Amino acid sequence: MSEWDELVNYFRGRSMWMLHYCTGCGAIELPPTMTSRWDMERFGIIPMATPRQADILLITGYLSIKTLKRVVYTYEQMSAPKWVLGFGSCTINGGIYWDSYGVIQNLDKYIPVDLYIAGCMPRPEAILDAFGKLKKMVQKGEAKGYEKYIKNYDWYKANQDRVFRRTEPVLRKAEEVTKSA
Amino acid sequence: MIVLLKLIQGIGAGALSISIGLLFVGIGRKITARIHRRYGPPFVQNFIDLFKLLSKKSISHGFTFDLGLIAGFSALLAAVVFLPMGQINIFPHNSSLIMILYLMTMAYLGMAMGVSSSGNPNATVGIARALTLTMGYEVPFAAVIFSVYLFAHTGSLTNIVAAQSGGFMNWNLVKLPFGFVAAEIALQGMLGEAPFDMAIAPAEIASGPMVEMGGKYLGFGMLQHSIGLFLETGIMVDLFLGGGSNVWIFVIKQFELYFLALLVNAIFPRFKIEDGVSFMWKVPLLLGIVQALIVVL
Amino acid sequence: MNTNLIWLVAMPLIGSAVTAVVVRYKFLDRLITFLTFATTLFVLFLAHVGQSYSWTLKFLGTTLNLTLNVSHLSIFMLYISIAFGTVLAFYSLIDNSRMKGFLLLLVLAANNWIFMSNDMIGFFFAWELMGWASVVSVLGGREKEKSRHAALYYAMMSVAGSYSMLFGIFILWRLTGTFSISANIAYLSSIIGGHPWWVLGIVSLFFMTFMIKSGIFPFHTWVPLAYAYSPDAFTPFLSAAMSKYGVYGMLLFLPLGLLEKGFPTAFGVPWTNYIFLWFGVITAVVGTVLSIFQDDVKKLFAYSSLSNLGYVVAAIALFTPVGITAGIYHAFNHLLFEGALFITLLAVISRSGTSKLSEMGGLWKKMPITFFTFFVGIASAAGIPPFNGFGSKWLVYQAMIKQHLIFATILLFLASTGAFMYLFKAFHSIFLGQLSHDYERVKEVPIVGQIVEAFLMIAMIFFGVQPGYILKPIGAIVKSMGLKPLPVMANGYVAGMFSNVYMPLIGWSLVVSFIFGFILFYVSAEHKNVSQTDNYTAGQIPEDWGLTPETYQFSWNFYQPVEKLFVPFFRIKIDGFFRGIGDWTKATGSAIKEIFVGNAQMYAFFAIVGLIIFVIAGWMA
Numbered sequence A: 001m002s003e004w005d006e007l008v009n010y011f012r013g014r015s016m017w018m019l020h021y022c023t024g025c026g027a028i029e030l031p032p033t034m035t036s037r038w039d040m041e042r043f044g045i046i047p048m049a050t051p052r053q054a055d056i057l058l059i060t061g062y063l064s065i066k067t068l069k070r071v072v073y074t075y076e077q078m079s080a081p082k083w084v085l086g087f088g089s090c091t092i093n094g095g096i097y098w099d100s101y102g103v104i105q106n107l108d109k110y111i112p113v114d115l116y117i118a119g120c121m122p123r124p125e126a127i128l129d130a131f132g133k134l135k136k137m138v139q140k141g142e143a144k145g146y147e148k149y150i151k152n153y154d155w156y157k158a159n160q161d162r163v164f165r166r167t168e169p170v171l172r173k174a175e176e177v178t179k180s181a
Numbered sequence B: 001m002i003v004l005l006k007l008i009q010g011i012g013a014g015a016l017s018i019s020i021g022l023l024f025v026g027i028g029r030k031i032t033a034r035i036h037r038r039y040g041p042p043f044v045q046n047f048i049d050l051f052k053l054l055s056k057k058s059i060s061h062g063f064t065f066d067l068g069l070i071a072g073f074s075a076l077l078a079a080v081v082f083l084p085m086g087q088i089n090i091f092p093h094n095s096s097l098i099m100i101l102y103l104m105t106m107a108y109l110g111m112a113m114g115v116s117s118s119g120n121p122n123a124t125v126g127i128a129r130a131l132t133l134t135m136g137y138e139v140p141f142a143a144v145i146f147s148v149y150l151f152a153h154t155g156s157l158t159n160i161v162a163a164q165s166g167g168f169m170n171w172n173l174v175k176l177p178f179g180f181v182a183a184e185i186a187l188q189g190m191l192g193e194a195p196f197d198m199a200i201a202p203a204e205i206a207s208g209p210m211v212e213m214g215g216k217y218l219g220f221g222m223l224q225h226s227i228g229l230f231l232e233t234g235i236m237v238d239l240f241l242g243g244g245s246n247v248w249i250f251v252i253k254q255f256e257l258y259f260l261a262l263l264v265n266a267i268f269p270r271f272k273i274e275d276g277v278s279f280m281w282k283v284p285l286l287l288g289i290v291q292a293l294i295v296v297l
Numbered sequence C: 001m002n003t004n005l006i007w008l009v010a011m012p013l014i015g016s017a018v019t020a021v022v023v024r025y026k027f028l029d030r031l032i033t034f035l036t037f038a039t040t041l042f043v044l045f046l047a048h049v050g051q052s053y054s055w056t057l058k059f060l061g062t063t064l065n066l067t068l069n070v071s072h073l074s075i076f077m078l079y080i081s082i083a084f085g086t087v088l089a090f091y092s093l094i095d096n097s098r099m100k101g102f103l104l105l106l107v108l109a110a111n112n113w114i115f116m117s118n119d120m121i122g123f124f125f126a127w128e129l130m131g132w133a134s135v136v137s138v139l140g141g142r143e144k145e146k147s148r149h150a151a152l153y154y155a156m157m158s159v160a161g162s163y164s165m166l167f168g169i170f171i172l173w174r175l176t177g178t179f180s181i182s183a184n185i186a187y188l189s190s191i192i193g194g195h196p197w198w199v200l201g202i203v204s205l206f207f208m209t210f211m212i213k214s215g216i217f218p219f220h221t222w223v224p225l226a227y228a229y230s231p232d233a234f235t236p237f238l239s240a241a242m243s244k245y246g247v248y249g250m251l252l253f254l255p256l257g258l259l260e261k262g263f264p265t266a267f268g269v270p271w272t273n274y275i276f277l278w279f280g281v282i283t284a285v286v287g288t289v290l291s292i293f294q295d296d297v298k299k300l301f302a303y304s305s306l307s308n309l310g311y312v313v314a315a316i317a318l319f320t321p322v323g324i325t326a327g328i329y330h331a332f333n334h335l336l337f338e339g340a341l342f343i344t345l346l347a348v349i350s351r352s353g354t355s356k357l358s359e360m361g362g363l364w365k366k367m368p369i370t371f372f373t374f375f376v377g378i379a380s381a382a383g384i385p386p387f388n389g390f391g392s393k394w395l396v397y398q399a400m401i402k403q404h405l406i407f408a409t410i411l412l413f414l415a416s417t418g419a420f421m422y423l424f425k426a427f428h429s430i431f432l433g434q435l436s437h438d439y440e441r442v443k444e445v446p447i448v449g450q451i452v453e454a455f456l457m458i459a460m461i462f463f464g465v466q467p468g469y470i471l472k473p474i475g476a477i478v479k480s481m482g483l484k485p486l487p488v489m490a491n492g493y494v495a496g497m498f499s500n501v502y503m504p505l506i507g508w509s510l511v512v513s514f515i516f517g518f519i520l521f522y523v524s525a526e527h528k529n530v531s532q533t534d535n536y537t538a539g540q541i542p543e544d545w546g547l548t549p550e551t552y553q554f555s556w557n558f559y560q561p562v563e564k565l566f567v568p569f570f571r572i573k574i575d576g577f578f579r580g581i582g583d584w585t586k587a588t589g590s591a592i593k594e595i596f597v598g599n600a601q602m603y604a605f606f607a608i609v610g611l612i613i614f615v616i617a618g619w620m621a
Ligand code: SF4
Pocket: A024, A025, A026, A060, A061, A062, A087, A088, A089, A090, A091, A095, A096, A119, A120, A121, A122
């Protein structure tokens, strides 16, 4: 890593903007993390409205297959240095949804996760701790999930397609259903 | 030789406005955090953010997208050099206030062109809101600046500043108090701070104009905001607070105005757009007209 | 005796006769039109200030003296209108709307005659020729039914105007026994001290005609219709050049409007002028506000055009040196940018086949030259320095502030901010946003059109940065009116009352900062271009959602919140009121004709009285 890259990484770690997009129960832990009690803005982390502006994608909990589709689309819309943070046991192994038909179990099979936070649900302290860890990883240049995604795109794509097939209607086409209704 | 000198001075003024503007926003974030009883980011956070944004990859929607964002930044930079800033006054014979205001319009036109060529309706809705609000605050502001014109018998900022020299009692703030209040409210709209921040509402229209901007585009947007902040507060200081004997006093006066705006911003919710405009056409406009009548009669 | 002046009128007439013969062959028709315009422009080079020509007609025992003469004002107007017409005629070579070349040439003949005529008979005849030729031109619009209706409405207003002028002419003739304009004006100014009301009445008759022609409130109702439904290639001339006849007429009679001797003053202007000024201000505001809500792009710019004429009228009504300068300067700028905008609209409409804003979008990639011309055009119209609209708007404000007219100034400022709103709306809806699938195969206009557009774009920048080329002739006009012209400064200066602006400096400042901006842009991290469908949609995938470019384009109900603000004002329907007059005229016209047959003066008088009664009745109701 050249000195310039080190400098760039140092500043990147100090200014990580997260996408304000919440999927599962984890959403409820973010407001306290943002506001007066824990105040994550002091680490330069602020919520942003769209994927174009954001650096971090938080997957705050379980992901239904339909939501996964949106998450993947959103992830692909984000620009290059981007990191994914998996919240809670649901993103690690399914958590209490380990045997659900409509929810994915391992997030890492579909998009590259840089860091997981264990717990159900992780408390704000844990979240802040994770942000600190991620910051160190970024500054050391270790968080390279987005490069992994491009390198192994075929594998990720195949995994995604396998679950997406499950969202298609089994019996009838969607239009037919709406027409007859 | 003189051309080269002016060029260097101009670049210096641009650099000053960018750094002061960024610093203001940084300090502003800290102050807002303290009002919220938070610790807040370091006050250089904005520089870090800017650096990160400029070094981040981004997407573009074509040449107009690029050009628009660049125009938004550059046209404001071009306007800054005409602003008298304390003892720095690069073109003293060319500081017509209306000229500066119209030149700033070019930046907003450029910005509007850029973001709406992205084809995202959220962006265009944001721009439409911003323009509607512009119609709201420009009217009281016009009343104020024309009162100042009449009062000082001059339209050039240099002369308006010169007319206020010689102590606090000569400031237009004291001489035209209604106008000052009206302009303060208009300034709140100009800066896009609450309660007039409907153009960049993050929850309803996904931050409006900024919806498709990422990386360096957002960086340019940030630069534009900083220079705009510098210019708008600078104009107010020249109009009402008597400019400054040197540039640092000038900056401190600017900060006072920004501080006021921040306090309001930190505690107010948002207006609905038409309510915002009709508010602008009621209270500040009335004050502005009262001031104008006092000056004329 | 300068016979070359005759050729200024005769040349277009001959050209129009020739084109009338070959009207079947479109290209030939357009070619001859263009050549005639070019020759007329050449003939104009031979004309100089102070030249005159007159001849005598024996008609039913009376002798009529017809005089042409060239003043500072007329040569300025002639240059700008013929030069613009030539550019337009060049563009029309590739145009395929149903504009007839011979009608345009008739208008040109009338144009030259109006600007040079120094006798009222010639003036009136030329005025009528212009009126009828343009009415017939309007008939050839894209939508037959609508353009017929628009032409009728326009004809009705023109006729009302003509009556009014005719009546004024006959009264003056009775009083002085001569038709010469300058003699009559001299007469009127000599009696102004004794009979101010008389003079006011006579001048108002003329002013009504001019206000109708320029579309000044409350006579603005024909403008949007006629502009929107006339042939696309004719509208630029209608808006840019023909709206100036009214301005010219006002300037001709305005020295009289300065009724200081007879009337008290308000804010340093005679109150007659003060009222007249408010007509201009109201036009500016009404035009702007109505423009914001239009969906038809030609209607939008029609309102925009008349709102700018409001500025002109407001400025010249002051009759101060800076006011007159500002007014004429803005008239010129209006000609340039409004002409350029209507020509780009012509290009866009010919390619996309629609004039509805809600049906267009994203055309900038397809028509880059048109796009940039339009961009410079709206920047000019919005008054952004260093483009050409800024100097005049700025002077208008200065002129108003000089007279302490603070309310009028604030309203004009409001109009200018509103102008930015509707201009951006048009800009976005035509060129930016999502490109519909229907326009995937749209191409840029042919090379002739591109040349014209590029030329106009350069002209707008050039006259913005170098206003001296226009301000100097205007200074001469102001001087010829007996006022003290603004100080003449170096070429790039716009000299105002309160401060000066050196336009090239702004230009250089922009150039330097743009270079800086581009450098910063290209040293920053790289970007990649994405398609228009790759857009933030809150995570929803466009294909799954059934999202099309048309549905993802925001152009319908663009300023809906503003609409809510203006709801109370929309209840006032001026248009319907004039329509009522139209019906009334139709019904009672024949009866009046029966009674007053053979007495043109009485006939005109009653038409006017009726109109005035109806105006009053309409406002009371
Ligand atoms: S890990 Fe627990 S808290 Fe988090 S989403 Fe799953 S069930 Fe909810």
